[in-house]
Amino acid sequence: MKKLVVSILVLSLVITGCINKKEVKETKKEEVNSNSNSVVIYFSATGTTEKIAKRIAKQANSDIIEIVPKDKYEDKDLDYNNDCRANKEQNDPKARPKIKNKIDISKYDVIYLGYPIWWGTNPKIILTLLDSYDFTDKVIFPFCTSGSSDISGSVSDLRKYNSKLTIKDGKRFASNSSEHEIIDFVDRSNIEMNSLNKETSKMKVMIDNKEYTINLEDSAAAKKLVELAPFETKMEELNGNEKYVYLSSSFPVDSYNPGHIEQGDVMLFDNSCLVIFYKSFDTPYSYTKIGHIDNLPNLGDKSVKVKFEE
Numbered sequence: 043m044k045k046l047v048v049s050i051l052v053l054s055l056v057i058t059g060c061i062n063k064k065e066v067k068e069t070k071k072e073e074v075n076s077n078s079n080s081v082v083i084y085f086s087a088t089g090t091t092e093k094i095a096k097r098i099a100k101q102a103n104s105d106i107i108e109i110v111p112k113d114k115y116e117d118k119d120l121d122y123n124n125d126c127r128a129n130k131e132q133n134d135p136k137a138r139p140k141i142k143n144k145i146d147i148s149k150y151d152v153i154y155l156g157y158p159i160w161w162g163t164n165p166k167i168i169l170t171l172l173d174s175y176d177f178t179d180k181v182i183f184p185f186c187t188s189g190s191s192d193i194s195g196s197v198s199d200l201r202k203y204n205s206k207l208t209i210k211d212g213k214r215f216a217s218n219s220s221e222h223e224i225i226d227f228v229d230r231s232n233i234e235m236n237s238l239n240k241e242t243s244k245m246k247v248m249i250d251n252k253e254y255t256i257n258l259e260d261s262a263a264a265k266k267l268v269e270l271a272p273f274e275t276k277m278e279e280l281n282g283n284e285k286y287v288y289l290s291s292s293f294p295v296d297s298y299n300p301g302h303i304e305q306g307d308v309m310l311f312d313n314s315c316l317v318i319f320y321k322s323f324d325t326p327y328s329y330t331k332i333g334h335i336d337n338l339p340n341l342g343d344k345s346v347k348v349k350f351e352e
């Protein structure tokens with residue numbers, strides 16, 4: 043079975059021609075523009091991710107910092123058909139390959155985090171990075187290159203690894219990705235940051251007599267909720283991750299598929315179903331975002347009494 047998986051992987055890499063051993067780079071560069079609040083931080087063993095990283099940094103007008111491994115990955119270390127170092131690290135839950143350079147993330151709000159896909163996920167050195175610095179107040183937009191695998195496996199692994207981090211869905215790039223794809227990725231991240239920054243007004247909410255604050259979006263749906271308050275309602279349990287109620291009023295809808303729900307997200311499903319999520323998970327459904335409750339605990343498996351206050 044392992045041999046079959048290896049053969050499929052090799053075939054997909056041969057077809058897409060993404061492994062080019064000649065691309066192994068010799069020089070390591072770091073470019074820091076003092077005014078930027080975004081940075082591209084990337085790991086690249088054979089140069090493919092590096093090329094995309096530089097294009098993203100140029101488009102976003104960001105600084106760019108390479109994650110330089112203390113022990114450089116030579117060709118033999120990446121020979122995934124054999125029992126190479128990269129394979130051993132990927133199979134070892136405790137592997138945290140050392141990083142040679144110091145990476146100062148203190149002045150950045152937005153981190154574009156790039157890496158190649160190794161065995162369906164991020165290389166372990168990305169976990170070393172997350173362990174080494176405090177990313178809690180940052181918004182991370184991941185990107186990857188690969189023979190064919192997409193980025194979603196690594197994104198859900200990273201979210202599971204540290205659920206306190208804000209990790210957006212990210213994007214996989216082929217080595218020959220168009221300029222349009224780069225522009226689209228950066229534009230979308232800017233739109234997401236704008237909507238995060240607009241979370242300014244607040245609403246008090248009592249859930250089973252405990253007080254929380256909803257940080258409201260600057261949206262018509264959030265304004266509608268403020269208009270309706272104060273009101274009290276029972277919210278039913280669903281799927282071990284949400285409490286919901288169908289309200290008699292219909293809300294203005296601006297729905298999209300967020301890809302990922304964060305614990306504490308307050309969303310509108312359809313045009314009248316108000317939902318409070320108390321667990322993070324990936325979703326295929328579309329919602330209109332109303333706001334977010336910080337530090338919302340697991341609300342348990344029963345219905346709850348909820349009072350939205352003015």
Ligand SMILES: Cc1cc2nc3c(=O)[nH]c(=O)nc-3n(C[C@H](O)[C@H](O)[C@H](O)COP(=O)(O)O)c2cc1C
Pocket residue numbers: 051054055060061085086087088089090091092120121122128129157158159160161162163187188189190191
């Ligand atoms: C150890 C190893 C495992 C890999 N596993 C995958 C994989 O699971 N799926 C895939 O599409 N590509 C896989 N690749 C291919 C790389 O993701 C791809 O060549 C990537 O663009 C290399 O980026 P880099 O040049 O920045 O290191 C693997 C490569 C290596 C070395």
